Amino acid sequence: MIDWGWIADHLDDIAYLTLQHLVLTAIPLAAGFVISLALAIWAVRRPVVYGPITAVTGVLYTIPSLAAFALLVPVFGFSLLAAFIPLTTYTLLILFRNIVAGFEAVPREVLEAADGMGYRGRDRLLRVEIPLAVPLMIAGLRLAAVTLIGLATVASILGSSFGGLGQLITEGLQTLFPTKYVLGAVLSVLLAFAVDFAFVRLERRATPWARARAAEAVPA
Amino acid sequence: MSAPAPSPRAATVEFDHVTKSYGARTAGAGASTGAPGAVNDLTLSVPAGKICVLVGPSGCGKTTSLKMVNRLIEPTSGRILLDGVDVATRDVTDLRRGIGYVIQQTGLFPHQTVLDNVATVPRLLGWPQARCRARAEELLATVGLEPATYAGRYPAQLSGGERQRVGVARALAADPPVMLMDEPFGAVDPIVRERLQNEFLRLQEQLARTILFVTHDIDEAIKMGDVVAVFQAGGVVAQFGPPAEILANPASEFVARFVGTDRALKRLSLFRVGELPLSPVVTARVGDNGTMIRRLAAVDPWEYVLITDEDHRPLGWIAREHLPASAIAAEDVEGTIPLLNRRTTLKDALSMLLDADVQAGLVVDHAGTMRGMVRLPDVAAWMRRRGVHGLDPDQAEFTDEPAGAWGGGGAVRGGASGSAGMSGSAGMSGSAGSGTGSAP
Numbered sequence: 261m262i263d264w265g266w267i268a269d270h271l272d273d274i275a276y277l278t279l280q281h282l283v284l285t286a287i288p289l290a291a292g293f294v295i296s297l298a299l300a301i302w303a304v305r306r307p308v309v310y311g312p313i314t315a316v317t318g319v320l321y322t323i324p325s326l327a328a329f330a331l332l333v334p335v336f337g338f339s340l341l342a343a344f345i346p347l348t349t350y351t352l353l354i355l356f357r358n359i360v361a362g363f364e365a366v367p368r369e370v371l372e373a374a375d376g377m378g379y380r381g382r383d384r385l386l387r388v389e390i391p392l393a394v395p396l397m398i399a400g401l402r403l404a405a406v407t408l409i410g411l412a413t414v415a416s417i418l419g420s421s422f423g424g425l426g427q428l429i430t431e432g433l434q435t436l437f438p439t440k441y442v443l444g445a446v447l448s449v450l451l452a453f454a455v456d457f458a459f460v461r462l463e464r465r466a467t468p469w470a471r472a473r474a475a476e477a478v479p480a
Numbered sequence: 481m482s483a484p485a486p487s488p489r490a491a492t493v494e495f496d497h498v499t500k501s502y503g504a505r506t507a508g509a510g511a512s513t514g515a516p517g518a519v520n521d522l523t524l525s526v527p528a529g530k531i532c533v534l535v536g537p538s539g540c541g542k543t544t545s546l547k548m549v550n551r552l553i554e555p556t557s558g559r560i561l562l563d564g565v566d567v568a569t570r571d572v573t574d575l576r577r578g579i580g581y582v583i584q585q586t587g588l589f590p591h592q593t594v595l596d597n598v599a600t601v602p603r604l605l606g607w608p609q610a611r612c613r614a615r616a617e618e619l620l621a622t623v624g625l626e627p628a629t630y631a632g633r634y635p636a637q638l639s640g641g642e643r644q645r646v647g648v649a650r651a652l653a654a655d656p657p658v659m660l661m662d663e664p665f666g667a668v669d670p671i672v673r674e675r676l677q678n679e680f681l682r683l684q685e686q687l688a689r690t691i692l693f694v695t696h697d698i699d700e701a702i703k704m705g706d707v708v709a710v711f712q713a714g715g716v717v718a719q720f721g722p723p724a725e726i727l728a729n730p731a732s733e734f735v736a737r738f739v740g741t742d743r744a745l746k747r748l749s750l751f752r753v754g755e756l757p758l759s760p761v762v763t764a765r766v767g768d769n770g771t772m773i774r775r776l777a778a779v780d781p782w783e784y785v786l787i788t789d790e791d792h793r794p795l796g797w798i799a800r801e802h803l804p805a806s807a808i809a810a811e812d813v814e815g816t817i818p819l820l821n822r823r824t825t826l827k828d829a830l831s832m833l834l835d836a837d838v839q840a841g842l843v844v845d846h847a848g849t850m851r852g853m854v855r856l857p858d859v860a861a862w863m864r865r866r867g868v869h870g871l872d873p874d875q876a877e878f879t880d881e882p883a884g885a886w887g888g889g890g891a892v893r894g895g896a897s898g899s900a901g902m903s904g905s906a907g908m909s910g911s912a913g914s915g916t917g918s919a920p
């Protein structure tokens with residue numbers, strides 16, 4: 261069923277599509293993170309906006325992806341932008357909620373100590389709150405990234421020039437060539453695993469202090 | 481209160497009719513009691529370089545008062561002055577960077593190493609990296625944490641006591657003239673707390689900062705405070721003064737209840753063995769002839785003889801009548817001896833004496849040299865002479881019997897200080913032969 265010869269002949273194309281898929285995931289993820297971070301900071305400073313933001317991002321999250329792509333075509337045509345916008349909005353709910361949870365997990369006494377020692381608002385955010393929110397932020401990023409890798413395969417309906425692994429799947433289905441769509445599916449799963457693993461590594465590197473907790477020291 | 485020349489690094493702290501009311505109540509509309517944490521017309525002044533303890537039941541406004549100093553809470557009315565300058569007129573960030581702040585849960589930054597935590601304020605002040613580091617290491621050593629071991633650790637890798645030490649080091653980093661400490665030793669077990677308190681007091685002897693210290697523990701207040709403000713519900717100060725005065729003359733029923741019925745015992749914790757006149761001791765070494773020692777001790781009203789080993793280390797007591805006729809052996813010793821030093825509080829000393837077979841303790845100096853003896857009646861007699869009318873008849877009773885039976889009370893009274901007491905009757909102890917007794 262699998263045509264190994266075809267795979268061997270098209271390694272370059274496959275690598276290219278995989279990379280494309282990664283970019284198709286990374287850019288909306290980055291954009292979604294920046295927007296969510298801003299929204300989360302706003303919501304932490306002004307808790308009243310938390311409800312409305314959750315409602316709006318929740319609605320965006322429930323729009324079927326195929327419909328979202330289709331809806332944007334009249335505005336942006338069959339363009340990369342039409343793919344990026346819905347992919348970005350899909351991340352908002354997950355990322356926003358996780359980042360807010362990250363900020364809320366910062367112990368009150370740590371914030372009080374920071375204020376008491378004379379941290380200004382922005383310094384406190386950059387040097388204390390964001391670093392301490394990192395574990396939950398990364399948890400959100402992992403979830404969003406894995407979701408995006410799956411959703412991005414659908415983006416191939418918008419055009420063959422940037423379809424990523426979805427392109428392999430679409431073409432395979434159209435030409436009834438199982439090698440292509442099986443390969444597309446397997447690679448997107450592997451990509452999801454790889455990205456998830458990369459984030460786990462990133463978290464470990466970014467939060468050496470959290471690991472220190474696990475290896476509790478000798479009581480003195 | 482501004483008269484005594486403050487050490488250059490400390491500042492006076494004055495509360496001038498400070499009120500903080502919570503809720504819709506407008507200022508000045510009668511007595512605003514009620515809301516927990518409220519403070520009502522607080523006026524008190526802390527001299528530079530002293531520890532002022534704010535103590536009281538929870539919700540009585542002591543933490544609120546503390547936080548108004550570094551403006552984590554703004555007063556509803558009134559002023560707080562640091563060295564005469566109204567804190568409300570200062571830039572809030574500058575103000576806070578110039579005030580050390582220690583809280584119960586320490587508030588250490590979990591994501592920063594111990595070194596970075598301690599260097600927080602110097603960094604905020606823009607000190608060069610190397611100086612921040614050097615300062616942080618110096619302070620770690622000051623609070624008893626070896627920099628080489630601790631600098632690179634994270635707070636999660638420390639014990640509770642170590643975290644509190646780091647908290648204190650961090651608060652001291654920029655050499656602030658004023659420190660605010662909100663139950664700084666509240667979250668550790670009693671043994672560690674005791675050690676941290678002692679170390680902090682020793683540190684404060686050198687630093688002489690002005691410290692506002694919040695606690696709900698009256699014993700801690702008495703121990704730590706040069707002055708103590710007892711708060712009661714509604715944010716009112718029920719009494720403000722030195723701990724001895726509060727214990728001896730509680731200003732109200734509330735204060736009396738708050739300090740507890742054992743306040744005479746608590747007063748004992750304010751005094752140290754070094755303040756007592758010491759009594760001389762007849763000593764004998766293992767191997768000395770018992771009959772001879774008995775003759776030497778015969779004139780001494782104290783009926784026990786101290787037995788030491790060959791190296792003059794105290795082994796214990798032998799009652800005069802039980803001295804063997806021949807050479808004294810180590811097995812003859814009848815009672816163990818509590819060892820005290822000049823810094824032992826009278827409360828601890830009393831407790832040790834009560835617990836001992838023979839109710840007398842030896843006072844030794846740093847080198848372990850014996851300076852004299854303290855007995856139960858000595859403590860009682862001294863407290864009685866300290867006067868302050870705080871002693872009730874029920875305290876007097878334990879002084880009566882031994883003081884009557886023990887004529888030496890008069891001799892003790894004669895000696896103005898420890899060393900005078902020793903030399904006043906040195907004839908006896910010196911003649912004991914073994915020479916351990918007096919080495920002033």
